[in-house]
Amino acid sequence: MIKIGLHGYGNIARGVECAVKQNDDMVVSCVFTRRDPGAVKTISGAPVYRTDDILNHKDDVDVLIMCGGSATDLPEQTPAMAKYFNVVDSFDTHKKIPEHFANVDAAAKESGKIGIISVGWDPGMFSLNRLYGSCILKDGADYTFWGKGVSQGHSDAIRRVDGVIDARQYTIPVEEALDAVRSGSQPELTTREKHTRECFVVAEEGADLKRIENDIVTMKNYFDEYDTTVHFISQEELDRDHKGIPHGGFVIRTGKTGQNLEHNNVIEYSLKLDSNPEFTSCVIVAYARAAYRLNKEGLSGCKTVFDIAPAYLSDKSGEELRKAML
Amino acid sequence: MIKIGLHGYGNIARGVECAVKQNDDMVVSCVFTRRDPGAVKTISGAPVYRTDDILNHKDDVDVLIMCGGSATDLPEQTPAMAKYFNVVDSFDTHKKIPEHFANVDAAAKESGKIGIISVGWDPGMFSLNRLYGSCILKDGADYTFWGKGVSQGHSDAIRRVDGVIDARQYTIPVEEALDAVRSGSQPELTTREKHTRECFVVAEEGADLKRIENDIVTMKNYFDEYDTTVHFISQEELDRDHKGIPHGGFVIRTGKTGQNLEHNNVIEYSLKLDSNPEFTSCVIVAYARAAYRLNKEGLSGCKTVFDIAPAYLSDKSGEELRKAML
Numbered sequence: 001m002i003k004i005g006l007h008g009y010g011n012i013a014r015g016v017e018c019a020v021k022q023n024d025d026m027v028v029s030c031v032f033t034r035r036d037p038g039a040v041k042t043i044s045g046a047p048v049y050r051t052d053d054i055l056n057h058k059d060d061v062d063v064l065i066m067c068g069g070s071a072t073d074l075p076e077q078t079p080a081m082a083k084y085f086n087v088v089d090s091f092d093t094h095k096k097i098p099e100h101f102a103n104v105d106a107a108a109k110e111s112g113k114i115g116i117i118s119v120g121w122d123p124g125m126f127s128l129n130r131l132y133g134s135c136i137l138k139d140g141a142d143y144t145f146w147g148k149g150v151s152q153g154h155s156d157a158i159r160r161v162d163g164v165i166d167a168r169q170y171t172i173p174v175e176e177a178l179d180a181v182r183s184g185s186q187p188e189l190t191t192r193e194k195h196t197r198e199c200f201v202v203a204e205e206g207a208d209l210k211r212i213e214n215d216i217v218t219m220k221n222y223f224d225e226y227d228t229t230v231h232f233i234s235q236e237e238l239d240r241d242h243k244g245i246p247h248g249g250f251v252i253r254t255g256k257t258g259q260n261l262e263h264n265n266v267i268e269y270s271l272k273l274d275s276n277p278e279f280t281s282c283v284i285v286a287y288a289r290a291a292y293r294l295n296k297e298g299l300s301g302c303k304t305v306f307d308i309a310p311a312y313l314s315d316k317s318g319e320e321l322r323k324a325m326l
Numbered sequence: 327m328i329k330i331g332l333h334g335y336g337n338i339a340r341g342v343e344c345a346v347k348q349n350d351d352m353v354v355s356c357v358f359t360r361r362d363p364g365a366v367k368t369i370s371g372a373p374v375y376r377t378d379d380i381l382n383h384k385d386d387v388d389v390l391i392m393c394g395g396s397a398t399d400l401p402e403q404t405p406a407m408a409k410y411f412n413v414v415d416s417f418d419t420h421k422k423i424p425e426h427f428a429n430v431d432a433a434a435k436e437s438g439k440i441g442i443i444s445v446g447w448d449p450g451m452f453s454l455n456r457l458y459g460s461c462i463l464k465d466g467a468d469y470t471f472w473g474k475g476v477s478q479g480h481s482d483a484i485r486r487v488d489g490v491i492d493a494r495q496y497t498i499p500v501e502e503a504l505d506a507v508r509s510g511s512q513p514e515l516t517t518r519e520k521h522t523r524e525c526f527v528v529a530e531e532g533a534d535l536k537r538i539e540n541d542i543v544t545m546k547n548y549f550d551e552y553d554t555t556v557h558f559i560s561q562e563e564l565d566r567d568h569k570g571i572p573h574g575g576f577v578i579r580t581g582k583t584g585q586n587l588e589h590n591n592v593i594e595y596s597l598k599l600d601s602n603p604e605f606t607s608c609v610i611v612a613y614a615r616a617a618y619r620l621n622k623e624g625l626s627g628c629k630t631v632f633d634i635a636p637a638y639l640s641d642k643s644g645e646e647l648r649k650a651m652l
Contacts, residue, residue: 018585022464043585097652098645118652125458125593127652128636132451134651135612135639136605138348182598257608259344259369263600267451272508274589279462282583282591286461306637306647310454313461319424321632325460326423326444326453 002292003029004285005061007051007081009040011245012090013067015281017043023285025315029060054081061085063288075100082107082115082302086291088284090120097123097304105302114295115302119287120280121271122146126251128305129269133253137265140255141186145173145194149247149276157222158199161215163207166235168242170198173250184254184264190225197228200242202235247276286313328618329355330611331387333377333407335366337571338416339393341607343369349611351641355386380407387411389614401426408433408441408628412617414610416446423449423630431628440621441628445613446606447597448472452577454631455595459579463591466581467512471499471520475573475602483548484525487541489533492561494568496524499576510580510590516551523554526568528561573602612639 004020006013009031020028021044028046037048049057066078066089074091081087082104091100097118104115118124122144130142151171158167177194180187203212209232217228233241248271257263273279287305290312294303311318330346332339335357346354347370354372363374375383392404392415400417407413408430417426423444430441444450448470456468477497484493503520506513529538535558543554559567574597583589599605613631616638620629637644 014585015583018583019464022583094652097648101648123652125462128458129595130651131636131640131647132454135636136451136608138345138608257341257344257348257601257604259340263604265600265605266596266598268594268596268598269455270592270594272592272594274591275583278583278589279591282462282464304648304652306644306652307635309633309635310457310461311632314457318632321457322423322427322630325456326420326449326630326632 002026002289003060003062004288005029005054005057005064005085006031006046006067007054007064007077007087008067008073009033009035009042009048010067011277012281012284013065014043015275015278016065016067016285017046018278019282019285020044022282023289023315026285026289030057032057055084058084063088063291065089065284065288075103078115078117079103079107082113083111084113086114086295088116088119088288088291090124090280090284091118092120092123094123101302101304109301112295112300114291114300116287116291116304116308117302118304119284121273121283122249124280124283124305125271126249126269129251129267130253131306133251133255133267133269137253137255137257137267139257139261140253140265142251142253143181143189143194144249144251145178146249147171147173147195147247149249149273150242150245151197152245154197154199154222157219158201158216161212161219163204163212164201165204166202166238168200168238170200172196172198178250178252181252181254182266182268184256184266186254192225192227195226197223197226199228199230200233200238201230202238203232244274245276246274248272289313289315328352328615329386329388330614331355331380331383331390331411332357332372332393333380333390333403333413334393334399335359335361335368335374336393337603338607338610339391340369341601341604342391342393342611343372344604345608345611346370348608349615349641352611352615356383358383381410384410389414389617391415391610391614401429404441404443405429405433408439409437410439412440412621414442414445414614414617416450416606416610417444418446418449420449427628427630435627438621438626440617440626442613442617442630442634443628444630445610447599447609448575450606450609450631451597452575452595455577455593456579457632459577459581459593459595463579463581463583463593465583465587466579466591468577468579469507469515469520470575470577471504472575473497473499473521473573475575475599476568476571478571480523480525480548483545484527484542487538487545489530489538490527491530492528492564494526494564496526498522498524504576504578507578507580508592508594510582510592512580518551518553521552523549523552525554525556526559526564527556528564529558570600571602572600574598615639615641
């Protein structure tokens with residue numbers, strides 16, 4: 001059994017606990033938290049320890065899954081923990097991936113451990129499909145669309161608007177843009193043409209709804225480049241109809257082949273997820289198995305989904321995979 | 327430059343020549359044929375030699391792409407050539423893959439070369455998506471649909487019917503079945519429920535069309551388990567409207583996540599190809615690069631798409647890939 005440790009205990013960690021239960025060759029062996037361990041109740045029943053005590057539990061963990069946030073937690077924690085453990089994280093600040101990679105690589109090479117970073121669906125499965133698509137169809141273009149799904153960051157931004165109690169923001173790909181891409185015409189699309197944003201907002205009683213709406217739709221970086229719709233609803237409605245964390249999206253690569261590039265070809269990968277964090281956790285768990293196996297083979301250093309042969313994700317042998325899935 | 331040799335010169339070989347032209351780091355260095363070399367004119371202008379002379383050209387080839395048929399050519403030729411060359415083939419007789427793998431593995435291990443078998447889209451990219459999907463969503467089911475596209479095997483079968491001059495057969499996925507799968511209900515679907523078959527047939531003058539239609543729709547293994555439509559058209563219409571070799575299809579994995587498996591998730595991968603052989607060739611060319619690089623690193627033996635880290639398909643460095651695509 002592969003012993004999985006969880007560093008941090010939020011949505012991703014709970015998703016990992018659920019995902020590990022679906023995999024027969026692994027178990028959540030322990031959870032590490034900055035909170036009072038007595039106040040944390042795990043889904044799996046795994047014991048909870050203080051993060052400060054983590055080095056006393058090195059033998060209890062084959063792979064440590066880093067469940068903190070990308071903004072401030074993971075840039076510090078993943079390299080720090082790679083000094084002692086095989087680690088997997090879902091670091092998703094695209095711009096800072098090269099720096100994060102270098103830090104984790106240095107730590108993991110020194111310790112002889114494996115660190116797999118930026119695992120999930122974007123970065124993650126979407127990245128893989130961008131890579132495969134671009135290697136196969138060289139004369140082409142790729143497009144990534146997100147949604148329909150909840151953007152936590154945009155929901156949070158709305159909540160910071162004066163007079164707003166609660167909010168939920170959906171990112172929605174524009175159907176006409178998707179169709180234009182699928183046609184193979186390789187259109188150039190602006191931000192506004194690709195996605196719309198729909199907001200469900202609970203306002204304080206007596207608040208100036210016109211002003212709130214204006215504050216939202218004109219908000220720099222978040223909404224000003226999009227066509228944004230704002231709906232005011234009650235807290236009850238929000239809780240009843242918008243509690244889930246669905247997400248998904250599309251990676252589409254179109255490209256030309258043939259002697260005179262006369263043939264058009266479309267590769268489309270899409271996700272439709274009832275639970276964004278649970279799906280992310282499922283991907284992480286598959287790559288945790290890969291981290292374990294790669295390290296058993298004597299490899300070390302930082303890896304991404306690009307560097308890992310797909311067979312490493314599976315609990316089946318090469319022979320079984322070739323027979324059943326090739 | 328990676329020197330690509332072509333063993334055989336049909337649709338796939340011509341597709342490889344077009345694909346190599348789209349890749350800056352490789353060149354088609356020579357073509358080997360059983361025919362009279364003087365009678366073969368290549369797209370790329372690469373020199374043509376007799377297959378019997380191939381061992382005199384070992385230094386002209388870094389990777390030999392096997393372009394013969396799966397029925398009788400590749401089972402013999404791929405292991406035979408793996409004794410001397412890095413080889414890539416598109417062997418697609420799913421049932422015989424384990425045996426083919428063993429033969430190529432033994433030959434390639436002895437020679438210290440790499441053999442990558444069953445490269446294309448099914449087997450190939452579709453297999454990869456079945457594997458990734460099943461590793462991520464453990465409590466789930468996957469479905470493969472083919473089409474809309476031309477089945478060469480079924481077209482050939484119709485041509486063997488008495489009174490038929492020419493024919494083209496399209497495999498078409500049933501839209502209702504696709505929708506049922508996408509709903510996440512994990513339906514059990516019969517062969518008839520998944521695909522229909524549409525046939526365009528040119529008959530001899532005065533032939534008994536009713537009898538031909540009946541011979542087609544009741545043909546064992548090919549049509550009897552499907553709802554099949556037969557259209558009789560002229561040779562001119564067939565040549566005008568059905569000359570292309572389009573194909574494609576869908577791999578869909580649906581699966582449940584969450585504490586009580588209460589969340590549904592759908593992964594869908596689809597291809598819509600104007601040219602089936604050209605797309606297959608593009609995939610083969612990307613894996614030829616991988617074969618070259620893996621062998622340069624000192625690896626040998628038989629591999630499939632399952633065993634090869636995605637980054638090996640690219641002509642870009644790990645650093646560039648992480649920056650641009652992760």
